[in-house]
Structures are given as structure tokens and as C-alpha cells.
Amino acid sequence: MRKTAVLGMLTCAALMLSWAESFLPIAPTIPGIRLGLANMMVVFCLYRFGWREAAMINAARILLSAFLFGNFSVLLYSTMGAVCAFFVMLLMKQSGLFSTVGVSIGGGVIHNMAQLLLAMVIVQTVQISFYLPWLLASGCLTGLFNGVAANAADRLLPKRFTMKE
């Protein structure tokens, strides 16, 4: 029961974060640059609970935010980014080579790259590759930030708050 409640809260937090960050114009000249704060919750969940719970949170937040704020196109891009990023993060975590921060950076970068690739396929142009270095750098920076936040949460939040005693 406690776990279910916590997972619901994490999903809610992820939704709120992605809603709030849509009001922050970081770089309007480069579409696709976002803080990706919702990934913080996914990374935290991945380390605290495991991949099943993290996948559930991820799926729930994508579907909910697409229904609430987005359209089909948004759903397509965010699903593509999130699924690719999730698998890469999972592989990186299972390899044991990377820390939470490293896993989060990998997720952020792959999320942006997957969306760029999808945009290239849909629009059928290689011109979009102009955004590649910007998206790489921003995915890296936001991944770093989210990773540090998720790691800090995992250290500071007592286990008894999130799991059954």
C-alpha cells in the first residue's frame, strides 16, 4: 500500500514538473531544449524501487501529460525519447559502471538524440542536425542536474518513508 501511494505521488510530481517547466522559456530559438525535470522522478524511482516501478511511472506520466497538455505529435516525440532513454538508463545501471549521475546524463542525452532522429525521419531532412550539438550539450547538463537531485533524494529520503517496514 505504501509503495503504491508513493508511486502515485512520484507520478504526480513528475507531471507537475513537466507542466511547470513548460512555462520556462530556456532557449526558444532551439526547439526541444527542456529541463526534463520529470526524469528526476524516473531516475529516483529506478534506484529506489527498480525498473518495473520506474517504467510504470514513466508510462503513466507520458500518457497523462499528453492527454492533459499535448496532442498526438507531442505524445509521439515524448514516447520515443522516453522509451529510448529508459532502456539506455536501465542498461547503464545494470552494467554497474556508472553512478546515478552518469545514468541520468546518459538518459538525458539519449532522450534528445532519439527525438532528433525521429524529427529527421518525420520531416525527412538532415538540416535538423544543426541542433545536434545544442541538444547534446543541453541533455548532458540537464541530465547532470537531474542525476544529482535524484541521487540526493535517494540518500536523504529515509527508506521507511517509501517502503513497507
Place this chain on the structure above:
Amino acid sequence: MFGCDKMKGSGRWFKRADIYLLAAIFMCVIMAFAFHFLLGRNDGAECVVIEQDGEVLYRIPLTKLRQITVEWQDEYNVIRIEEDGFSVIEADCPDLLCVQQGKVTEAGTSVICLPHRLVVYIDGDSENTVDALTD
């Protein structure tokens, strides 16, 4: 790192592989910027290329003021071409990111409207430019 190794929790803040990962991404960013810089050099007359759904609709030299409306399934983008660049000044796509990107003056730089599958960019090397549009 950061003296936090003694803390209990999910391992260290950074591991060796993280540093390699960061270095690799940094190299990629530098290389991508360099690649774009080399490709985007001006080799003569510049022209604006308007592509939709993978097809080139117009190639227009940057010479005089002109406005072009591109339609996509009953929706549109208005592109304003000036002597030193172009901008998408009006559109009815849902996010309006193309309009927010403002005026583009550098060769190799593009404005993209994902919902309308529209790409507009300045081609710096336009040896074989044909003015596809006449009115």
C-alpha cells in the same frame, strides 16, 4: 568525490566511467560544432531553401524583400525573405516554435516547423541556384 563517499546511499556521486562519458559527450559536441561551422561557410551567393515533407519547394536568392506562404493541409506558414536573412512571421501550427525562432541570417542555420514538416534554411553554397519561384 565531494567527500561524500562515506555517505550511505546509492553509491558514489561520480564513478570513473561517468568522467569518460562526460568527456565523450564533450568531444561529440565540439566535433558537431566544428562540422557545422565548416559546412556553414559562405561560398558565394546565399539562397533560402524551403523544404516540406522532404521535397524542395523553393530556392530563392537573398536579394529582395519577399513573402511566401506555404500551405500544409489547410494550415500555413508565412516566410518573409529579406536581403540578409529570413524569418517565419506567421503560422497556425499549435506550438508556434517556428515563429519564436525569429530571424535567421547565418548560412546553414534553419527554422523548422515540425507539425507542418517544414524546413527553411539558408544555403551558403548556391552555385546552381535556380529561382524556382517567379511571382
